[in-house]
Amino acid sequence: MFENFDPREGKRLQILNEDGQINSDLPKLPMLTNKQALHAFKIMVITREADDWAVSLNRQGRMPTYPPVKGQEANSIGSLMAVKNEDWFVQAFRELGGLLIRGVPLTQHYLYFLGNEMGSFYEPEKYHVLPISVPISSQLPHAVGLAYAEQYKGTDNITIVFNGDGGTSVGDFHESLNFAGVWNAPVIFYVQNNQYAISVPRHHQTASTTIAEKAFGYGFEGVQVDGNDVFAVYAATKLAANHARKGNGPTLIEGFTYRLGAHTTADDPTRYREDQEVADWIKKDPLIRLEKYVLNNKLITEQQIVTLKKEAKKQAHAAFEEADNFQKExxxxxxxxxxxxxxxxxxxxxxxxxxxxxxxx
Ligand SMILES: Cc1ncc(C[n+]2csc(CCOP(=O)(O)OP(=O)(O)O)c2C)c(N)n1
Incomplete structure (x- = not known):
């Protein structure tokens, strides 16, 4: 499936480059339509505004500890657009964009981080989403179990599960990949490699050159994608989803990305990474890149973007007020x-x- 993008040969799938241009030299891959690209952009805008607002609320003393998503949005947005509503979405804690793609109200996300029990209640028949999982990688065995159960029931529903580069050092990760490989479970392991697990850099996490190549040891394919490119994320997930749906088992996707903000609002990243590194990654920001694409292709105007951002800010503020006034548990x-x-x-x-x-x- 990913023979042209074997991570063991140092290959990474990128479709949309940092200037917002599509690479036309690639073999045929599933592509977002213009309508879908615009939808991805709109969701990314609201994700960014809602995320920035949560950080700001924390500074105002109105929001407890919060883990920012900034810079990683394309990973969960692109991948959730490539699966269907009945497919299980097993999140870690930096997948706000994916939740919004699934149609989960923003209020629910804020409720979780305000410590309200109802923040973990996703109507299963409606959303097929599992609650946020802070214990690192503990969600993976559940995801594999769900995938196996769907296979056992004979449906064509698959599971997509997220964790981070740090989460690949946990036993649950290896047990889950092993189980999925042996039982051919219809699951996509999506690892958001944002280069750090709090202050621990990726190279201290594993001696492998990439995280994607680990999949081969478990008997299935892995691919590394530019996680700041919503088109690459979509294409890889679509292929992996079709593969799983047809009974061909799991795939590991490594989204090569960067956490532009702090690990959580309780962290100070200036203690362990250089300003220059952050500046270099700002140039690869998934939102800026997608904005260039939608503008270049005349899917939206500059003026409409200004309005969109203003509306998104308002929406974030209103969702937070609703969560803050929600009945206390x-x-x-x-x-x-x-x-x-x-x-x-x-x-x-x-x-x-x-x-x-x-x-x-
Ligand atoms: C089982 C477990 N051990 C330790 C922690 C503390 N902890 C919270 S986040 C984190 C780092 C996770 O890094 P990574 O998996 O790369 O995800 P990221 O936070 O970068 O998205 C750690 C060690 C935890 N939440 N759960």
Whole structure:
């Protein structure tokens, strides 16, 4: 499937370059239509505004710790556009763009980071999305299980699961790839290689030249794509999705990208990376690149972009206010959702909590 882009030969798939130009020398690949490219751009704009607003709210003391998506948007946007609504979307925590492609309201994302239990409730039949997973790579075994279950039921639904370069060092990652390879599970492992796991650079994470090449050791294909190029992400995911749907098993896609912001709002990246490195990556910003494309191809005007950005800002502000005014969850719920019947030790703790609350009044 990716014979022209074998990562072991140092190849990386890029379709849209940094100047917003399409590489016309490539073999035939699935392409976003103009309508889809414009949709991707619009979602990327709202993702960027919503993300910047979350960081700003954190600085105002209105949002707890938040992990910015800035610079990585094309990865989840392009890939979620290449799968269907019934395919399971198993996220890590930097996939806001993909959630918006799936139609999840922005309010829900803010609710999660405000610590509201309802932020983890994605109506399964409607969205086919699993909750955000902060314990690194713990979502991968679930994803493979879901994929295997769909195969067992005889549907043609697949699963796409995200994790980071740091997450490839965790046992869950290897166990999941191994299981998926052996059982031919219809799953796409999408690794967002944003070059760092907090302060740990990619080269300290693995001795492999690429993350994509790890797939071959598990008996399936891997491909490295320019993760700041929404066209390349879309093409690779579309091919991998068709491959899985036809019963040919898993694929590993490495999105080669960069986290332009901090790891979370609690991190100071100036302690471990050079300003020049960040400046170099700003030139590869997926949003700037896609903006050039939609303008060059007259899919939108400069004036319309100004309006779009203004509207996106308003939408982000309104979604946050809605989340902030959402009914607060009772602290009792902290004890409720792990077991069907609350075990005596948790009943006891719940009682203690209530007493403490009474005492504080
Ligand atoms: C199992 C586990 N160990 C450690 C942590 C603390 N932690 C949070 S994010 C992170 C780094 C993750 O890096 P990467 O997988 O590259 O994803 P990124 O944050 O860069 O998107 C770590 C170690 C955690 N959340 N879960």
């Amino acid at each position: 009772s602290l009792d719920n902290t004890f409720r959702y792990t077991f069907k019947n609350i075990p005596p030790i948790l009943e006891e703790q719940l009682e203690q909590r209530r007493e403490l609350e009474g005492g504080l009044k």
